[in-house]
Amino acid sequence: MKVLIIYFTMGGRTKKTAEAIASTLSNYEVSYFPIELTGKFIEKIKMLDKFENKDFSIIETELNTLDASSYDLIIFGMPTYGDKPPKAFDEILARMGNLNGKKTVVFNTARFTGGKALEYMKTKVEEAGAQVSDQFKFRKVFWIGVKNAIKFGKQINERQEKLGTI
Template sequence: MKALIVYYTMAGRTKKTAHAIASALTNYEVTFVPIELPGNFFQKIQVFDDFEKGKFSLIEDELNSLDAANFDLVFFGMPTYGNKPPGTFHEIMKRMKNFSGKKVIIFTTARFTGKGTLEYMKEKIEAEGAVVINQYNFRRFFWIGKKRAIEFGKEIN
């Protein structure tokens, strides 16, 4: 079976979590579409700002590659910014091809609360005709370990 994992990361916590989940998906061939903000802190903030303004030229290739057609499962991993996913999540929803009817798993990484992010993502995904079958809020103030992500991956596998 095949799984697509689309994730967004600024500081690396969501990337780490996405890869830990994937490591447990032994029954799946996993394809990643990583959206990683490049550069140092100030460059990342600049890119984040561009994205929030709807300027996505830096990630056109990633956005154009979003196609669920060949996948049995689609994962979305987003950080929590102000109890929501980053604005780029909207663009991902807009650009995702062959998405209707797909089984979807969502997760967020957060420091205080990621509940609103998951609710928000689920609503948008289901509005596109896909079904959220599982979700997880990886919430830790400091260090995000891999243990819970691997357990979650095993459960899905």
């Protein structure tokens, strides 16, 4: 079975969480679609600003490869910016072919809030015609560990077994 993990990260917290979840998905062959802002802080902010203004030219080639058809499960992981996921999330959904009828999981990372952003993700994924079988908000003000992510990953594994995906 194949899972695609799509995540966005600027500070590494969402990446760390995504990789911890992946480490528990022993029944799956894991692929990633990462959007990782790198470089000095100012460079990251400039890139984020471009994305928030819907300029995705720098990742155009990658976005054009987005297709859900060969995956049994798609996991979306996003940070929280002003109670929403980054604009890249909406762009990914708009670009992703064959999402209709897919099984998906959504999670986000946040420092203080995050509930509204997670609901937003779930709603948008469902509007694209996919089913959300699990969701989780990883909220930590400072250090984000992997304990909850591992627990969540195990829950995903168990749920998919019950649903008969595996």
